[in-house]
Amino acid sequence: MNNQAYKSGFISIIGRPNVGKSTFLNRVIGQKIAIMSDKPQTTRNKVQGVLTTNEAQAIFIDTPGIHKPKHKLGDFMMKVAQNTLKEVDLILFMVNAEEGFGKGEEFIIEKFQSVQTPVFLVINKIDLVHPDKLFTIIDAYKEKYPFKEIVPISSLEGNNVETLLEQVQKYLPEGPQYYPADQVTDHPERFITSELIREKVLHLTREEIPHSIAVVIEKMERSDANDIVHVMATIIVERASQKGIIIGKQGSLLKEIGKRARLDIENLLGTKVFLELWVKVQKDWRNKMTQLRDFGFREDEY
Template identity: 80%
Template sequence: MTNLNNQTNKKYKSGFISIIGRPNVGKSTFLNRVIGQKIAIMSDKPQTTRNKVQGVLTLDDAQMIFIDTPGIHKPKHKLGDFMMKVAQNTLKEVDLVLFMINAEEGIGRGDEFIIEKLKSVKTPVFLVINKIDLVHPDELLRIIETYKEKLDFKAVVPISALQGNNVETLLTQIQEFLPEGPQYYPADQVTDHPERFIISELIREKALHLTREEIPHSIAVLIDSIKRAENSENTIHVMATIIVERDSQKGIVIGKQGKMMKEIGQRARVDIENLLGSRVFLELWVKVQKDWRNKANQLRDYGFRDDEY
């Protein structure tokens, strides 16, 4: 790709784009739509994304590296502090910021908080109004005016990440704002995260969907091993441990006669097979680590390292 560009006079553009917004505005849905496959987990429960997830879109004349950040919220534990540090630090290291809002929801304190942070950002900021398929077109003008009074956005783009409406228009406008630069990643690479991380996230996504109440935010997933099955060259054996904070949560995750655990495993296995392009034998375990979200050493063990940001 880069060599081809050297043979022509066409200027290659590249850059890093942060997607920021309140929890559950559709950041991960947008990232998966743009990349064309699932690399960020989706859930109707807020604060699903915990680490920053980088997705890479390579075009003939540009490469866009999108950073999906945890939704802005008031931290309630050390894990929450980590998530906020990740979200805010990405604003300092990118070429463009996409401030995504939910067209269905009015402006709230979370949006006001983000706007205050964005006022000190020197890079261009786009307002991306997501979920426009859920509101009447007449509502859009009111939404746009409300937000434009708060901040001078370089562009305002209404989209539906789920339906794909106007996403190509947004990508075109993003490319216009990117600086000239190199191709950072190979053309066929869609994320900078290792497969181990994505597999753990896919398992956590299924647990989020299937469990209730206090369970989802108490869950972490550790991948114990990924290896070729001894009895089959075409099968990959994945062993993973679901971490919870209390014995009662362990019982819920396992379910009556192991039914919940089986359902989590079956659903996760389908996505993991799509990711790896192989048959997968998925073996799940559940372990209790009391109050792990408030323990710095366990947060590091589970991949939440704030010294990387």
Template identity: 80%
Template structure:
């Protein structure tokens, strides 16, 4: 590799982590991002991919996203979620298929492997919890997996102890394409909450006004502060709409709608942060903001960063 070239290229991409429940996906993310950031795992899935963590380095940005779980569908909705999951896998730059080495290959793993055969995205096999088994047990397991699928890389790690995690990150970086820095360096690393809180408020506002206000709502988090002398967190946010008529709808008669949005969002935010929240919402009209910001918003940028 041309070293001079390497120092100037910036790599970035989207990485999906899949695997049976309890293989250690959250532990891995928390280890990589350096804080408890995998907080979306217990939320019901929506089709929009959940950004679970962003690792920004001086020469790369790795965006880890969550996919709706891949498992045998039991009903129509499950079938639909399955399709969403497979489509997501086709759109990312890399798939990490994480398995728990203590458990051997299970039917769930076999099912996931069958689905992986339908996508062209490169797949790393990540064998987690190696601290729990004797090294001699690893080789036969690796052989079994190799027989079933042509993995781009096979990396044994311990997400809990941190063994080999840096090696995995280096290998991820090597395979990512050159690309832009999609998120500001501190956005999801230092403040995963900011992005998720804005999405929670936006979700409530859209849900409650969906008949009258199409997707022309953005939410800007103005500040998140811990209040003095108490454990309460004070969140100030602005809901941005395109027209005055939409502002009226979002505020509602005697402010009823805005109050309802606030109450529902506050409950979710409290659940997310694990502490009491005082949420202050404002509504602002910014004509045609979508035309100026739509591409940026697709990448998760918010208006306050520009």
């Protein structure tokens, strides 16, 4: 392999909440590393996915969906998303083909005016619209910003994803292989484990739960004797009523959350897992900086 010609770079995936950024990342990397939910604003930290080929290494950053913050956690998420734009080699601005151009998109395009980074427009969820509608969408966005490339895709079905990756590679600068070829994310296993548990809570609970939970991994130890990994995790909620919902009748919901999460964690770690889940109430944790820090949301890292 000619090292001089090797390309590598950082790519930010940005867009309004719920346009399919995490689904795209998981499709590209081929493993479940970003939390997926049909509820918006589920990604909080920068989740990096690493795609390595013989010619290039693309490091994808899945930012929190850009939206108007409502609390300190929201402010934090917005800062992360905005700072990312300046640090990367390429920006993928992802929009939902089913939704028209609105204030949210305008807000994001405004952020592009202050950066030199090339921007692709990625129109996702094309499997849900009639092909004729695509031309209207493309024309509407062309007027708003000089995108380097416009690529319609379906993350869910995989349509045109390879084409997008080929275009991405063209725009990457020459550079080293930052990560080993078999590494798909730079996040520690603890972080992904906590996200997998949080994802199951989101899938199995009603509307009032999502943004008021955090998952803290208290213990993650591999037993030398039988190679089983023992995971102890606490689900943090803001109100006692939420604790009741998550536990469920005679512990039934918590048991189901644990069962589903354990399967994903076993896939991630490639070994058997013993998972213990607890639920704890910490009132208004999203507005307390000390608790945000305790739960891993550290501004100084970004």
